[in-house]
Amino acid sequence: MKEKNTFTQSESMDYYKLLGEKYPNARNALSEAMLLSASLKLPKPTEHFLSDIHGEYNAFTHVLRNASGVIRRYIGELFPHKSAQEQQELATILYYPEKKLAHLKETLSKEEYQNRLALALSDAIIVAKRVATKYDHRIIYDVLPEDTRPVLDSLLLEEKEFRHKGRYVSELLDQILESNQGEKYIQDIANLTSRFAIENLHVIGDIYDRGDEAEKVMDFLMDHPGVDIQWGNHDIAWVGAASGSHALIANVLRIATRYNELDTLEDGYGINLMPLVQFSMDIYKVSSAFLPKVPDSSQDRNELLAKMHKALAILQFKAEGQIIQRNPSFQLDHMLLMDKIDWDDKTATIEYNGMTYPLLDDYFPTVDPLNPFAYTPKEKEVMDRLTKSFLSSQRLQKHIRFLVDRGAMYKISNGNLLFHGCIPMTEHGEFRTTDFTGEVLSGKKLLDSLSETVRSAFYEKRPKLREWSQDLLFYLWCGKDSPLFGKDLITTFNRYFIENKETHIENKDPYYRHREKEDIALKILEEFGIQDPRGMIVNGHTPVKKIKGESPIKANGKVVVIDGGFAPAYRKSTGTAGYTLISNSYGLLLATHTPLPGEEPLIQENLDITSSLEFILEYDHRRLAEDTDKGKEVKKYIEDLKFLASLYEDGRLTEK
Template sequence: MNEELELRYLSRLAELYPSIAKASTEIINLQSILNLPKGTEHFITDLHGEYEAFSHVLKNGSGAVKKKIDDVFGHTLGIAEKKGLATLIYYPREKIDLIRKKEKHMDDWYRITLYRLIEVCKRVASKYTRSKVRKALPGEFAYVIEELITEKSEVLDKEAYYDSIVDTIISIGRAEEFIIALSELIQRLVIDHLHVLGDIYDRGPAPDNIMDKLMTYHSLDIQWGNHDVVWMGAAAGQQACIATVLRNSARYGNLDILEEGYGINLLPLATFAMEAYKDDPCERFDIKGSHSFTTAETAMNMKMHKAIAMIQFKLEGQLIAKRKSFHMEDRRLLDKIDYEKGTINWYGKTYQLLDCAFPTIDFQNPYRLTEEEQGVMERLETAFLQCEKLQRHMMLLLNKGNIYKVYNNNLLYHGCMPMDKHGNFKKANIYGKTYSGKALYDVLEKYVRKAFFAIDRVEKEKGKDMLWYIWIHPDSPLFGKDKMATFERYFLAEPETHAEKKNAYYRLQNDEKAMNKVLKEFGLGEDAIIVNGHVPVLHKTGESPVKCGGKVLVIDGGFSKAYQKKTGIAGYTLIYNSYGMLLVAHEPFCTTEEAIARETDIHSDQIMVKMSPRRMLVGDTDTGAALKERIDELRQLLEAYRSGLIIEK
């Protein structure tokens, strides 16, 4: 039977390579690819809606573009000229507009700039096959760019040949568009693959723009963060997730993401909030960050903030009661309040509430939505489900995303591996069955996909509710704390009530035995590396992102402006090229306008965390392993042709 299946497979392969010559050519092609340098991987995490900083880091490849400029020009260009060239590559169209206003001899500038860009382009293209470069070329200029960056041994006077091409580009008025095309090609080729380790959403002002950018990126994968998952839950119509997304947006003054970015009508919520809380200043529900709201706008936002927060607490209480297997009864807090005294029995202790105005609470049934609240949530659910742009973004998360990924001997996930204090994998109850370790990750991902794709209504509902579980549950690998103290931060003054105890994983990140156990669970050896984000590294207090002697890299350094006072920097990124792994710590990004006008780049400190003993090749990667397998299959096909088992066409 195995021989029959093998013959059937080889026959299918013969349809692609119908002769000895074609199969042999493909073997030669694949073998040559194996010996090219490994492509550069770019790791980035916890973007939290900070589109401008994300876009800039993407354009500069965390310093990779500058490195290529240095490699090409060395000491033949000054620092100012290199900065100018780098800025042009990042923002070609905008930079040309500025230069045109002050440069008197544009043709000379075009000529010099084109030659410099061609040299950089040659360097970044040198580690790829011509076929791969050809696929990356912009259609309009593909042929000409290929001519300029490909060495042509048959041309006797190469200088005159290239001069004539450049002169023609300038004379026919296409220099600016050609410069833009070359700059974007350099950006495209300098990074071979992008890893986004979660938390694209919440806090910052433009996660929708980040998602739009990722939708056009040439090669990427995404590991979901807890903030992404709660948006996925909202997009699937899970009402507790919808309320959470709105509350987070209100808290950071970013409701316009929903209204302007996704076209979701918030008027029903605003109308309800202004009526229900008209006599309530909602002082505990102020807006974080700096905003240019008027007094009236601030007052309205605070009322909307409180209105949706109370709806969230009710919906979460309903969900916890519905899903007994979640074992979260301790987080149903509305029924622990003495509404007459304004106190709460919080884990056996009595505390005074900071806000005692509860106009929408039925004291006898505190988790019941009022008729008005129910109407608001029904309209919001419909709006989220019918938002085409949001659904398109969620499909990107589903198509390119996973809860974890093993890639080139690295284990990538957003949060943690839930563990107990002894380093054993913590067991979690998922709808009556117990899971831990990799199996927990796998079953959670299965339910995420059920929320969107299940036909069975019961299974679909389980998937939707599981998205909320992943967002907030102590056993969720994307959360990793004993609780989310949202209610406490609004209503209780005592700091001990705000504390969120981290999972033991975070203490064990420097324990080699525990981390080796995690790697082994995912089929990796002790030489592999765990890369994760989620918990900001406090750089300014001396905390290092490099844990366990380099076995664990935590690359959340505070892309979100909300974290930067605490972390002291504006995010870590990681570069993994053919020479090794480079950790990059970024200072805060100014603005795109300043980056273009003053040629200010994000200042970045680089730390080599892993140096390869020799330059890594494609043959050393997962892609290389797949190519070697293909080569073996093609060799079997050759043997079948030569033995007469399969006949050439």
């Protein structure tokens, strides 16, 4: 919204005339100003920060349903007389109302079930009221389901303890049950509770890859009204794939075959893999280096995945070579290795160290030694058909459009700086300048420019500019100066074909060493204009190895890293199943999660993710809505409403 002092007189009156259509007289405008002023004295809404979801839909949604353990704590506070088992059963009903109630219906007598249903309905309303107390009731009212809104609104507002209201509330509950609507109302109340336990959800990157239900995660995020996303390197790969980049299409497919996770591609997005399957079976043989890291129970499938995996790796290296050769400014020549193969000796020379190594696998049936980065006609046909499938998947395109529209390279939220990877830095702790975008940029200006690049890659229609933007997405996946990659080089080819482990090393950007220092963290916050002494950097991308004693809290509390291992592939090194950072009116809490049990014990035995909660920052006084970024916007709007009322009162605008 423009500030009033930036309006010309004509613009100002046009703005207030437009505002007057919503508030047609002074009393309307002042009433809204009063309500908004009062809402600013409510507690600061709760924000949750999650990172590196990697397609783990069940674990991700459970953490949101239980609000990282907060719902369970509320139940303990509200029902101290209940046993731990009773409290946990109520929690399970609120997390999974449909499944838990169905289980109780199967295992209890009809009379027992009705009694349990009545108790659950009454208890669920109490929990919902506890969650709703932090909000202007108008916000709650607007999201109530239309068909149950009048009854739910009464249940949330009325108290049995109020004189004259006890029988009213009891009768309302009785009528819900007698009308066989108890299950429906409990589901609506449970949804309301989980929705308002978390007002704002910040996803610090890497929704995609490794897990097999990323498309369900995206559906969930699109239904949540308070979501923003800070892109991760895996997200950018999917933006590039959905935009039609051959290199990134091959890359996301290669990762899926490597982890035996093709469900998102085939079932979730309807990507037609049959041309790739047939090509791989016709051309390639099984190589042990390409067997899936997560084996299938079928040996035939493992062998097929290995053939597909290798075919995709070669397609990726060829597509990458074409990008690197047409973009010398990327300085990625160290990735051009297929032209460094000695086909007689079966060796490859690594450019950055000048050493020559024997190849573990010398079967390259589609590589022309004279033109190693050119597709064969059959490879070109396969890539074209895969590209068409990615571009024509409506669900994929819808999800990536949401990812692009709601995302950015970073976000500043209530004094905190959120970004997935790093701010490229020198060994001496300065912001590293880079020109891979065509401009000399560093720090905040670099990230601002890259946010526009990502949007251009997805939306640009002009072929040359679209290709250039897509090439930059490829650089963001693996380039030295990419804030999302954060390493000096990528060694994918070496890991497949060269045994020597020294050639597999990828050194982290100096940022990851410097972020341990408070003065560097403060320098970064200052670069992004953050002066709030309570502000901190929230990072993902690099799994915190808690099992080895690493702490997610760094730089004397100015940096918190919340990649804790949602993906099972990381848990052996992290020792956790993910972190959530929670910002409420009292401070910042870090929740550490244990792995999610299977559905049967989750529902039948009322098991839960054990989430340990600890304050990492306690405010010296409780923060209110007026202390937030949104609160500042509301204050400006209140001023506009009061000025509108004055225009009515002195006759400059006519009341209706």
